Every structure is written in C-alpha cells, then in structure tokens.
Amino acid sequence: MRLAGAGILLAAAFAAVPLFTARNDLLNLGVQIFLAIALAQSWNLVGGYAGQINLGHAAFFGLGALVTRMLWVGGVPLSISLAASALIATAFGCLIGLPAFRLRGAYFAIGTLGLAEILRITVGNLLPEISTIRAAELASYNMLSRYYLTLGLAILCVAVVASLVPSRLGLGIRAVREDEAAAEASGVSAVGHKLLALAVSTALAGLAGGAFAYYHVSYYPQHTFSPVWTFDAVLMSFVGGVGTIHGPVLGALFYVILKEVLALRWVEFHLIIFGILFILVVLFLPGGLVEAWSRLRRSVSRQA
C-alpha cells in the first residue's frame, strides 16, 4: 500500500512539472524517463514475472514505432495508429510465443533474438532512408503533448502490471515461473499463462514504440529495432529489481539520469560501463537495487 501511495505521488509530481517549467530540455528528459519506464516494465512482465528471457524486446518496440510512423505520418489519427501498433506487436509476439512456449529451454530467447535481428536487417534493407515527420507537423511540434502522452503510457504500463500480478491470472503466471510441472498439475495452463503475459507485454512495448515514433522528429527506421533497446529494458529491470513492480521504475530513473551524467564526459564508454554493471548485477546481486535496499535495512535493524 505504501508503495502504491509513493507511485501515485511520483506520478502526480511528474504531471505537475510542466506547471513550473517550460524548459524543453527538462521535458525531453521526462519523455526519456517515461519511455524507459514503459520499456522496462513491459519487459519485466515476461522476464521477471513469467520467467521467460526475451532477448528481442526491440522487435516489438520497433514494430510499434514502424506502424505508428507509417499510419500517423500518412494521416491516420494518432489513437488509431497506436492501437494498430499494439496489435501488430502482439501478433508478432504470438508468432514466436505460440511454438516456443510449448518447449522449455532457450527456444523463446532464440526466437525473440532472431525476430529482432531479422526485422532490423530486413527493415534496413527495405527502408534505408531517414524518416522525418511532415513539415506541417514539424511547424506545430509541441513537446508538452509528447510529455503527457509518454507519462500516460508509463502510468498505464505500471498500472497494468501492478493490477495483473496480484490477480488470479497473475498468480498463475508466477506459479508457472516457479515450477511448470507443479502448475500444470494444479490445472494452470503453462502455455496459456506465458502467452497471456507475452501478449500484454508486447502490446505495451508496441505502444511505447508508437509513442517514440510520435515523439522523435527524424530517425532511421532501422534504429528502433537495434538490440540496444532490448539491452536498456533488461538492464533497467535487473538493476532496479526484476520481478517487482517498483524495481523497473527505480531502474529506469537510475539509468536515464546516470546516462545523462555519463554522457557529459564519457559518451563513448557508457555502453561498456553499463554492460559491465549489468553482468555484475546478474552474477552477484540478482535482486537489484530493491534487494540491496532490503539487505541494508535488515543489517541495520539487526545491529539496532
């Protein structure tokens, strides 16, 4: 309950920021944070709660970006474009999930990695030119609408995962993660629950991609399929605390702000630094910041 309160307070504080400042660089930083929260939280639902390692989250983000960009620049209303993004991303998610979830082991990770990489290369072949929004849109470009759209998206992602996890379906998803055979024996369909988690996760990632396409003025279509997007999502989930609601939010805040600080001096080294940090967290602190905090509190209370 205290966490829910803190979350609502944080969201309200973010919503109030534009009342005090109109500085575009701060609003821009906000957009980055909100997109990061959406990416991390959507990855966390499958990677943390369902226990399935998705190494191609960029595929769903990229598909979302591609669909919204094509439709919205082509004149379709933004809301319909975003809905189409979520739908297409989910469809591709099921394309991998349906056959891969029937089997155990690394098939799902290989399939998602393959989907992202093949889409990246194929989109780069077919659409080699930079994509820029129309001149009319550019003239009326307004950062505030991007800020609130991505804030809404981040809140949606956290709210969806937070309400799904304690529900009956969420219990099933976690039961399958802990022990597939035991879950099946108690009548919980392993494939069904993994697919449900994947469908919700990919829809949210597709929406995040769509929001990116609405926000970013010009980029190469291939860029949104880059493995860096997957890496960001996995890193933020793990550094914050995978398999918790507040972990990925903390991880996203930590990562985006630290990246801004590092970018001032070591822009070329930030991937190396974060890559090493990520490996260390997976090996030695698999619960991330959330676990570090609770360990610290326990050792303090023991001493008191």
Next chain:
Amino acid sequence: MIFVSFVVNHYFALFAAKQFSMILTQQLILGLLVGGLYGLAAAGLSLTFGVLRVLNVAHGELLMLGGYGTFWLFAIWRIDPFASLLAVGPAMFVLGMLLYVALFQFVVKAHEEARIKNSLLIGFGLTLVLHALAIQLWTADERSVTTAYSGAVMRVGLFAIPLLRLSSLLFAFAILAALHLFLSRTRWGRAIRATAEDWEAAALMGIPVGRTYLLAFALGTALAGIAGGLVSISYSISPSIGMEWTLKALIVVVLAGLGSLFGSFAGGILLGLAEAMSVVFLGGPYREVVGLMLFLIVLVVRPQGLFGARQ
C-alpha cells in the same frame, strides 16, 4: 525509355529458363560456400551448449574478435591469413579460458534452468560490451583481408567459384574433422563427451567436471575465433557483425540439433542453400527472413533438430 526496356529485358532474361537455372546454380554455389562457415560457427556454439548447458549469445562477438586478430596480423606484419589462424586459434582459446574463469564458472554452479537463463543474460551483456569495445578500438569501418590471391576464381563451365571461399570451406571442414578425432580418440575428448551426456555420472567416475567445462568453453571460443578469421578472409568484418553471426549459429544449432559436429556442418550448409534460394525467389532484401521461417518450422515439426536424438 531505354531504362524501362532495359528492366523489362532484364526480367525476360531472368525468367528465360536457361538463364534462370544458371543464376540459381551460381547462387547455390555461393550459398554452399558461406554455409560451411555457418556450420563452423554453429559447431563452437553447439559444443559449449551441449557440454556446459550454457548458451553464450556473445558467440558472434567472439567470432568478430577472431576476425580482427587475423586482420591485424595481416595488416601489420603481412602474415598470411591462413597461417595466422594457427596463432588466432590458440589466442582465442586462452581468451575463452579467461572468460570462463571470470564469468561462466559462476553460471554453471546453478541448476539447469537457471544456467540457461543466466548465461543468456550474461552473454547478452557481453555482446554489448565487446561490440562497444571493438568500435572504440578499431572504429566502425568494414574491413577484410586482401591478399595477392584474393580475387582468384575457379571457372567450372559457366560458373565461377571464388577460390578463397572454397579454401575457407575446406579449412572449416578440416578443423571439424580434427575436432571430431580429438573428441572421439583422446582422454580429454572422452571426458568432454561423458560430461555432456551426464555431468553427475561423469563426476562420480572421477572426471574433473570443472576442468572439462573450462576446456570445452575454451575450445568453443577457439572455434569461434577461427571461423571469424575465415570470415575476414573471404567476406568482411566490422564490430557489428557479431549479432548476425550469433543468429546464424543459433538457427543452425536449432536446425541441426545437438550432439554431432557434422550435423552442425550439414545444418550450416542447409541454411546457406536456403538463403541462396530466398535471394533468387524473394529478392536480396528478404534474405534473412528464411532463417526465421526455418527456425519456426523446426520448432513446430521437429524441435530436437534434424540430426538430433529425441530426448
């Protein structure tokens, strides 16, 4: 007008039966040649996966490092690229030992499902680190070894066979044959096979499982390095090729199944031929899609792979 008639003529020519079969055959030859390297890349991955039960998705990045080793030995000291593989292979073997001691020995302590999960995550982190490091050290430029004999082509009737790619294919096959002899004839080879079969039973029989893991991982890394050297000779390398080669190796491993080196080699050639067909029938931009299709079909129809035994 001239351009249009050129394009129309081009397509008429393409679909005239004789021309078409010629283009197809030439593409299949090239597909066969690249397939051997897919097979070699997959053999290293399949060795580490089969023995340690860890899936190292940074395999392509290790291949990239081997490629740069061969490239720099040639660029700085003019060492013949095939000869330099004799240095690159052992150097990559040592790198593999270091990686195992620094990272993967912690992963193999966990039970099987956690092993796969953690190795995927650590390998993925390693991918990004090695990629960024290579860009820092050697820039993002594309490079390849160009020797005096690089352009040599063997003509067989109407078809052209690039000699370097043919030698790379033969070299890859020879390496796999040597590895096969090592695994089947030597004490350490038998230790590796026993550990792959059942590590607990192997440990009870007195096989030092930890050192066997170390050896298998280092061998897998050396295979990746040699494959990378061959890639830098007959194709080209850049810091970003890692993910693509990892993907090819993964698809071949799923396609062929675990357990047989020559199965990996055959699977690699199959993928090369399938890609060549897709270039002819679907067009160049869709070349990669066929790999994903093969992966999905195998998952549905025969998840143990074409040459793998049912578990």
